[in-house]
Amino acid sequence: MTARKKFAFTAFAAGALACALCTAPAGAAPLSGEAAFALAQNTAIAQADQVVASLGDASGDYYLDNGKAVVNVLDDAGAQKVRAAGLTAKKVRHSSAALTGVKEKLDSVRDVPQTAWGIDTSTNQVVVTVYSAATPATAEKVTTATKQYGDSVRIEHRTGKLELYIADGDAIQNSQGRCSLGFNVKRGSTPYLLTAGHCTNLGGTWSGGDVSGARVVESDCPGADSGLLTRPNGTGPGRINTGQAITSAAAPKVGERISKQGSTTGGGTGQVTSVDQSVNFDVGVLNHEFGTTAHTDHGDSGGPAYDGSKGLGTLSGGSPSVSYFYPLTRELSAYGLTLA
Template sequence: MRKFASWAKRGLFVLSPLSFAVAMAASAAGSSGQMPASVRAAMQHDLGLTSAQLSQYLKIERLAALQEKQLAKAQGRAFAGSWIERKSDGSFQLVVASTSLRSQKAAAGVEIRQARHSFNELSASKAQLDTVLTQGGKAPKGVYGWYVDLPSNSVVVSVGRGQQQAGIDFIAASGADVQSVRLETVDEQPSLRVELKGGHGYLRDPGDGYLYACSIGFPVSQGSTPGYVSAGHCGSAGEIVYFEPSQWTLGPKIGAFSASSFPAPGQTGNDYAWVKVDATHTLSPTVYGYGNGDVTVNGSTEAVVGAAICRSGRTSGWRCGTIEAKNQTVSYSTGETILNLTRTTACSEGGDSGGSFITGSGQAQGVLSGGSGTCKGKQPNRRTRSFFQPLLPILQAYNLSLRTGA
């Protein structure tokens, strides 16, 4: 049985200051008027936007929702990724990167930008790094994770201060194309978001004298059986969970972990789980807004890189940020390496693990796995990162259906 505690949190450096985003969903690209005023206010505050800037961003978000796939298809093999980007004048645009040398015209709000490496090439380089794990190896000490960074057109390997040589050796041993890989020095290794402090969420009481807290993700069903998804490191199959009505108060039993996936230290895997909820309880297809207004879950359309998302958790409440990268491999400070996480600038704290990431239009994105930085102090800042486990692989792994209010 795993035991969880709090770990210190400090942030990562921002790789691309112009890369700025906000959550979007292709099937839910409605007007900005459909977004609750409380959600708009939270986005403006946490993303540092004026009302006019947020409105202009939402137009670009809808443009991305409608045209992203077509623009990628038009580039063919030359496609090098797309993302929403904030320009120096504070406005936003959709950037489509291409390795093609031919002159191309773009629609209003879209920039075609030349790149050296195609998206397929970058993905292949990252896959080489991942192969080290699939062949039984592990991330060396000092190497904290790696991901495809679209704005910089590179694969980024995150290393601790003074650990650059460890990163160089790891890249060389993997056989990845060194021309497409670069190092990023970070202040702190990401850690799991479970701690012994209070807030809204759920608790485990394994009988060792401690209570262990996490946050509910999204309501789901397996056939007629109700439940919710959360992080795998929050508990093992069979463990009972209790509602937390107030800080560290053990409330009524609400269910038990039905299945959980999380690797042991030194191993590699996913970080997801689902909890079967007792029939006496009711699951609502909403995400709690902690005073910012609840958000109805309308679907699970995946947002693009550069899109804005908000997350909800028992410790830090409702926080917003942007998606920086997808499919990141993260090596946690406790020794576990997690695959296929999405990297965001939203802040989080210990105990927020398992909590919901959702777009302003109500599209469920995933559950918090871990992060670095803190929600204390001024937001946004350059030091905060959170990593979430995408929702769709969880639903597929356990044959679950997302409960929506649509």
């Protein structure tokens, strides 16, 4: 899990934060249902981040339930602190540190395509997913590796095959494939295009929309799944093609409602189901992915996941039941980028 900065926290601070974020300016138009939900959800995330930081090792992190934060605690003292902050507490057995340790040990299991694992804070477990496309030997190898961890691990079997979604697909394309633009970004004052690394691994020059002759600057896949292209036609807007402005990058949270865009399937919504996943595609393992229920398909690769004005990640691929994205915060940090 991502390390968090430590904050002093009081119930008063939580109430003040909620008030500051939820009160519309005098004379402002009422928020739509979706906008109001997004605002309340982001308020819950900010509050939960603070209270979890104050709990330290006594926390099992948190998740969102219909936009409201549920904080996992290990003892009654922690539960009291969470309730004093106006949030819901849930007693669990495993700390974040313990589950992270289990997940990192599983990361040493190699050569197991068509499997994935990561922490599900809503069940306080590391969830290992084995797809039906995995060979029996792979399924046995992964299952055997989990046996020593008891109820801190749960195995799920899903039908389908994990695929990187590169193929026919507001598109950016070259002679070998077609993908989707994730985010317009900058390094200093120079504009770039951010997309998936398994797309930029194809090399060549890319075009699409108002872009032509874009060249690959960075390409990382497997391990990460990030790719950076030049933007020879000048700076592009810092917004989704729906008009939604993207002004910041944030880490996704289990249960968070998100939106996505892709050149094949267009817009849509979904929910974050897992974070910090190790996903074993046929090309190799992609680390730190987050899983969602959003529907995506071939050609959507590199397209953005976002929550209101927060950018969350770029699409890698998935199966009929899950779509995996690589976190935008990691991409910006790795390449020294800011949003356009």
